[in-house]
Amino acid sequence: MRTQVGIIGAGPAGLMLSHLLHRQGIESVVIDNRSRADIEATIRAGVLEQGTVDLLSDLGVGERMRREGAVHHGIELRFAGRGHRIDLYGLTGGKAITVYAQHEVIKDLVAARLAGGGTIVFDAQDVSVHELDRTAPVIRYRHGGGAWGLECDFVAGCDGFHGICRAAIPQSERKEFSRVYPFGWFGILTRAPPSSRELIYAHHQRGFALVSTRSPDIQRLYFQCDPHDEVGNWSDERIWAEFRAWLATHDGWAPREGPVIQKNIVAMRSFVCETMRYGRLFLAGDAAHIVPPTGAKGLNLAVADVRVLAQALTGFYADGRHDLLDAYPETALRRIWRAEHFSWWMTSMLHRFPGNDPFQERLQLAELGYVTSSRAKATTLAENYVGLPFE
Numbered sequence: 001m002r003t004q005v006g007i008i009g010a011g012p013a014g015l016m017l018s019h020l021l022h023r024q025g026i027e028s029v030v031i032d033n034r035s036r037a038d039i040e041a042t043i044r045a046g047v048l049e050q051g052t053v054d055l056l057s058d059l060g061v062g063e064r065m066r067r068e069g070a071v072h073h074g075i076e077l078r079f080a081g082r083g084h085r086i087d088l089y090g091l092t093g094g095k096a097i098t099v100y101a102q103h104e105v106i107k108d109l110v111a112a113r114l115a116g117g118g119t120i121v122f123d124a125q126d127v128s129v130h131e132l133d134r135t136a137p138v139i140r141y142r143h144g145g146g147a148w149g150l151e152c153d154f155v156a157g158c159d160g161f162h163g164i165c166r167a168a169i170p171q172s173e174r175k176e177f178s179r180v181y182p183f184g185w186f187g188i189l190t191r192a193p194p195s196s197r198e199l200i201y202a203h204h205q206r207g208f209a210l211v212s213t214r215s216p217d218i219q220r221l222y223f224q225c226d227p228h229d230e231v232g233n234w235s236d237e238r239i240w241a242e243f244r245a246w247l248a249t250h251d252g253w254a255p256r257e258g259p260v261i262q263k264n265i266v267a268m269r270s271f272v273c274e275t276m277r278y279g280r281l282f283l284a285g286d287a288a289h290i291v292p293p294t295g296a297k298g299l300n301l302a303v304a305d306v307r308v309l310a311q312a313l314t315g316f317y318a319d320g321r322h323d324l325l326d327a328y329p330e331t332a333l334r335r336i337w338r339a340e341h342f343s344w345w346m347t348s349m350l351h352r353f354p355g356n357d358p359f360q361e362r363l364q365l366a367e368l369g370y371v372t373s374s375r376a377k378a379t380t381l382a383e384n385y386v387g388l389p390f391e
């Protein structure tokens with residue numbers, strides 16, 4: 001088998017890349033080690049930046065998102081028992097975010113790619129990459145009882161944080177930066193109508209909580225937890241008691257409660273792998289970087305990476321240019337480090353750190369007070385949250 005670009009991973013990065021390449025007449029094959037049902041059912045992100053929304057629409061895969069996604073013009077920061085609105089729309093000259101679940105984006109991207117004649121290999125096993133420093137790298141994998149080799153011009157490593165592509169870059173060529181946070185997020189889906197028209201990011205003495213939505217009758221909520229805790233330790237009653245306490249306001253606000261239909265615990269880390277290229281292998285998305293979800297940036301960054309990578313590959317195939325491919329890591333890393341900083345800042349401002357002393361808590365409250373009273377500081381939050389313009 002042969003293709004122009006072999007893409008490992010059918011997450012947002014890999015699927016978007018294959019759409020972007022297809023639009024330019026460049027062939028690709030996407031290979032994932034999970035089943036289609038599995039990738040379409042994994043609950044993750046919810047917030048899409050304006051640029052991500054526009055790109056999905058440009059690619060002709062935004063129809064259901066426009067119909068079912070919810071456009072939000074603001075978010076609430078809640079602390080010391082009071083809510084403060086950040087007017088994203090007003091502060092950014094008319095930009096907004098769309099709340100539309102990542103697995104719905106995945107469903108739309110997979111369906112459109114298959115309908116357009118694209119090849120996505122699901123359930124591949126023992127995926128490995130070879131000859132990356134030659135002109136014809138090879139992806140090997142097992143599928144349907146047979147062993148396969150896919151020869152390509154380039155390999156796109158879009159296989160997430162735990163994938164095999166980053167590890168295929170020799171250690172001596174990689175510089176990695178990381179921070180593991182001493183807390184996780186306990187996430188639930190609950191069958192109840194939205195508690196609030198906009199997302200609520202809440203700072204409480206005992207920790208951070210977030211109120212998000214999925215649809216008119218499903219909510220997504222999170223609270224900060226011990227990353228080593230287990231979901232089995234948490235009954236619905238115990239979960240709701242935490243949300244009620246952490247989200248309480250002086251005027252008696254309470255979340256709308258319903259049966260908890262899904263629970264999971266997410267670890268929190270920041271991570272960047274510098275160099276996102278080795279020979280003919282290019283990393284994109286979570287394979288190269290991780291942000292804590294507080295800034296809602298991970299999926300959006302994955303999309304921004306492949307936007308740059310697709311332009312570079314187009315330059316190569318259309319005009320024989322190598323310069324854009326050479327510049328890919330540097331171009332992508334500028335946006336990545338900005339998003340790393342924003343996500344770290346939001347995380348630091350809103351979470352309780354173990355051993356949080358009263359001094360640190362007062363600093364957080366001072367910063368939250370400033371963000372919600374200074375137009376300049378609120379604009380900093382707003383323009384990063386809706387997504388900075390592409391270069």
Ligand code: RFL
Pocket residue numbers: 008009010011012013014031032033034039043044045046047048102124127158159160161162163164185187266284285286287293295296297298299300301302
């Ligand atoms: P993905 O989505 O992890 O996809 C990688 C794909 O690669 C496959 N794979 C392999 N395939 C073949 N061989 C192997 N050896 C393979 N190993 C792995 C996997 O099966 C998978 O299908 O990476 P990608 O495409 O880079 O996308 C990244 C995003 O998924 C991630 O950054 C976001 O989910 C982060 N995130 C959020 N991002 C946002 O932009 N907005 C949000 O509101 C937001 N909220 C979140 C989030 C992530 C969360 N969790 C669970 C970490 C909320 C949460 C709770």
Ligand code: PHB
Pocket residue numbers: 044045046047199210212213220293294295296
């Ligand atoms: C979500 O809806 O899952 C969500 C929203 C905002 C975040 C992270 C996750 O910052």
